[in-house]
Amino acid sequence: xxxxxxxGLIKEGYIGVTTRHRVxxxxxxxxxxxxxxxxxxxxxxxxxxxxxxxxxxxxVSRLNLDAASFRQLWDKHRGNGDSVRxxxxxxxxxxxKMHNPVTGSGGMLVGVVEEIGPESxxxxxxxxxxxxxxxxxxxxxxxxxxGLREWDGRSEQVPCDGHAILFDRTIVARLPLDLAGPLxxxxxxxxxxxxxxxxxVARYVHQGHPPTVAVIGGAGKSGSLSLAAARxxxxxxxxxxxxxxxxxxxxxxxxxxxxxxLADARDPVALSDAIASALGAPxxxxxxxxxxPGCEHGAILSTGDGGTVIFFSMSTSFAAAxxxxxxxxxxxxxxxxxxxTPGHAEMAFDLLRTEPGVEQLYHERLVSDGHL
Numbered sequence: 001x002x003x004x005x006x007x008g009l010i011k012e013g014y015i016g017v018t019t020r021h022r023v024x025x026x027x028x029x030x031x032x033x034x035x036x037x038x039x040x041x042x043x044x045x046x047x048x049x050x051x052x053x054x055x056x057x058x059x060v061s062r063l064n065l066d067a068a069s070f071r072q073l074w075d076k077h078r079g080n081g082d083s084v085r086x087x088x089x090x091x092x093x094x095x096x097k098m099h100n101p102v103t104g105s106g107g108m109l110v111g112v113v114e115e116i117g118p119e120s121x122x123x124x125x126x127x128x129x130x131x132x133x134x135x136x137x138x139x140x141x142x143x144x145x146x147g148l149r150e151w152d153g154r155s156e157q158v159p160c161d162g163h164a165i166l167f168d169r170t171i172v173a174r175l176p177l178d179l180a181g182p183l184x185x186x187x188x189x190x191x192x193x194x195x196x197x198x199x200x201v202a203r204y205v206h207q208g209h210p211p212t213v214a215v216i217g218g219a220g221k222s223g224s225l226s227l228a229a230a231r232x233x234x235x236x237x238x239x240x241x242x243x244x245x246x247x248x249x250x251x252x253x254x255x256x257x258x259x260x261x262l263a264d265a266r267d268p269v270a271l272s273d274a275i276a277s278a279l280g281a282p283x284x285x286x287x288x289x290x291x292x293p294g295c296e297h298g299a300i301l302s303t304g305d306g307g308t309v310i311f312f313s314m315s316t317s318f319a320a321a322x323x324x325x326x327x328x329x330x331x332x333x334x335x336x337x338x339x340x341t342p343g344h345a346e347m348a349f350d351l352l353r354t355e356p357g358v359e360q361l362y363h364e365r366l367v368s369d370g371h372l
Contacts, residue, residue: 023052025121025168030141032096040139045096047141049163051117056125056166058111060144062181063098063137063158064189066105067220067291068314070156073100081153088158092144098137105314106137107156109164110175110185121168130181132188133164134171134345141165155369157182173345179352182371183362190222190289191348193312194229195341197287200308201233204284210236211284214275214302216265216295218257219247219361222312223289225348227256228355230285239278241265250364254357265290271298288313296321297328305331312337 023029029052031037032044039045051057065073065088077083092098098106110132113125125131133140146161166172175184197213204211213230217223218240230238240257242248243264251260263274265288276282282304288295293315300321303309309332311321321334352358 023054025054027139027141027165027167027169030096030165030167038139039097039141040099040136043095045141047096047143047163047165049143049165051115051165053117053119054121054168055117056113056120056122056170057115057117058109058131058133058164058166059114060109060111060142060160060162060164062110062185063107063160064109064185065098065107065156065158066100066103066136066314067156068293069100069103069105069107071291071315072103076102079154084153085148085151088153089144089148092142097140097142103314104138106140108133108135108137108185108189109140109142110181110188111164114163122166122172125172130175131172132175132185133166134173134188134191134340136339140170155371157185157369157371171340176349179349182366183352184349186221186362186366186371187225187348187352188345190225190312191344192337192339192341193222193287193289194225194351195344195347196310196312196335196337197226197285198229198233198347199341200285200310200335201230201235205234209284210234211307212237212239212279212281213285213287214239214241214279214283215257215287215289216241216271216299217289217291217313218242218260219251220289220291221362221365223287224251224254224256224358224361225351226287226289226312228351228358229347230287231256231258232351232355235285237279239275239283241271241274250361254361256355256357256361265295265298266292268298268301271295272301275302283307285310288316291315293317297324300325300328300330300332300334303330303332308333308335310335310337 027039031042113129144162150159213235259278261274
């Protein structure tokens with residue numbers, strides 16, 4: 001038996017309901033197993049369409065898989081899109097949510113509000129609103145109804161038809177009318193990264209020390225926004241670190257970093273040497289925005305004494321980060337980017353609209369992936 005199917009009875013496209021628990025604003029009543037945990041930590045959720053008090057049902061039109069999750073699936077199936085699609089369908093059918101059991105990550109979704117249950121705290125939403133969730137698919141009850149027939153399994157954005165259940169504490173945002181849906185979704189997927197980066201940079205500036213900032217994965221979605229946010233918040237110099245020439249050329253062309261350097265983030269010495277060579281010293285702030293594991297030690301080694309490392313990747317091993325910092329005797333503060341900072345979506349959209357380099361980079365990436 002596949003480990004994804006342990007203890008699960010699949011019925012009519014979703015996991016059947018047995019006993020309804022007391023309605024909870026964070027979704028405890030939708031947890032099927034194990035009992036006593038929050039939806040994100042649960043193995044299985046009840047994704048049935050009937051609404052409880054305080055819930056909202058969304059007709060889902062597109063998923064955006066977490067970059068680390070998609071890469072793991074892509075590598076596991078050696079680029080076979082059909083196999084990737086089949087495993088995503090199995091995960092969702094078995095667990096009642098998109099929760100990759102290897103990476104522990106999910107993604108986010110966009111769709112249309114289909115029904116609002118009684119006593120919902122989302123007083124500003126109405127049926128028919130086009131929204132995006134700003135919380136993880138790992139805690140969102142989800143049913144896929146079309147077999148993902150419109151998705152070739154070869155990109156993070158997944159056109160689909162299905163439904164999802166949102167709770168009172170689920171953060172959502174209306175899709176902006178002036179931006180194409182795939183573009184808005186790509187920004188919303190990573191909008192926590194630039195907001196937290198800006199907050200940390202601003203603290204240094206407030207203390208009279210405009211920091212140097214290195215962003216690992218600077219040509220990606222979260223990395224490019226983080227570079228723009230760091231510069232706007234007052235960073236003295238920014239470095240964008242990328243692994244290959246074509247990403248370096250793209251980042252240089254759009255002008256989002258003061259310095260662009262090549263390095264494999266999984267090679268601690270090469271990464272730290274590249275950043276120190278670019279800046280003349282280790283960085284004050286290092287932001288990790290990559291979708292591969294094994295970058296913790298290089299990020300720590302690249303950060304100066306008293307500096308800050310922001311881990312914004314679901315590929316991060318936080319045990320490796322903590323033990324690595326200890327082993328290196330590194331006096332650094334390490335932050336986990338939790339994806340939420342007040343006003344993060346608005347800030348990310350403002351960067352997209354006002355920073356030509358951000359808009360150009362996103363446009364080129366989405367065109368290359370076939371989404372625009």
